Amino acid sequence: MKMKSCYTFFMNRKDQIFKTFVAWIKVKIQTQLSDRVQYFQEGEIWWVSLGQNVGYEANGKNEKFERPVLIIKRFNKDSFWGLSISSQKKLGPYYYSTTTKDVFYCFNLSQLRILSSKRLIRHMTELPKDEFHTLRTLLSNILR
Numbered sequence: 001m002k003m004k005s006c007y008t009f010f011m012n013r014k015d016q017i018f019k020t021f022v023a024w025i026k027v028k029i030q031t032q033l034s035d036r037v038q039y040f041q042e043g044e045i046w047w048v049s050l051g052q053n054v055g056y057e058a059n060g061k062n063e064k065f066e067r068p069v070l071i072i073k074r075f076n077k078d079s080f081w082g083l084s085i086s087s088q089k090k091l092g093p094y095y096y097s098t099t100t101k102d103v104f105y106c107f108n109l110s111q112l113r114i115l116s117s118k119r120l121i122r123h124m125t126e127l128p129k130d131e132f133h134t135l136r137t138l139l140s141n142i143l144r
Contacts, residue, residue, distance in 0.1 A: 038120040
């Protein structure tokens, strides 16, 4: 790659990243100001506005920066531990895959994070209790 085209590539990439973060900030402000209340339970899978994150953190997609998240632990009506979900099969000690109701889920155990219930967009489904128990046991072993 020539020096000028390399510079142009990096400047275009920088502009793209800047625009994405600005778009996320707009969604984040709307989310923060929302007074919508969502009722949620452990073991449920929701579309959640995760945002545009840094490095290898799971990003949301689309205009609301959303992705599916499993509610692992409900702390109160305002916060919970969530685990991001992918539809792509991934292997390794920090992934758990299952198929429920003919839908494939790959849970990224290394992406456990605390989230506000304000980020909840819409309910998708519930993980079967035996699968949820297996997943929580795997997480518990990782946290030791």
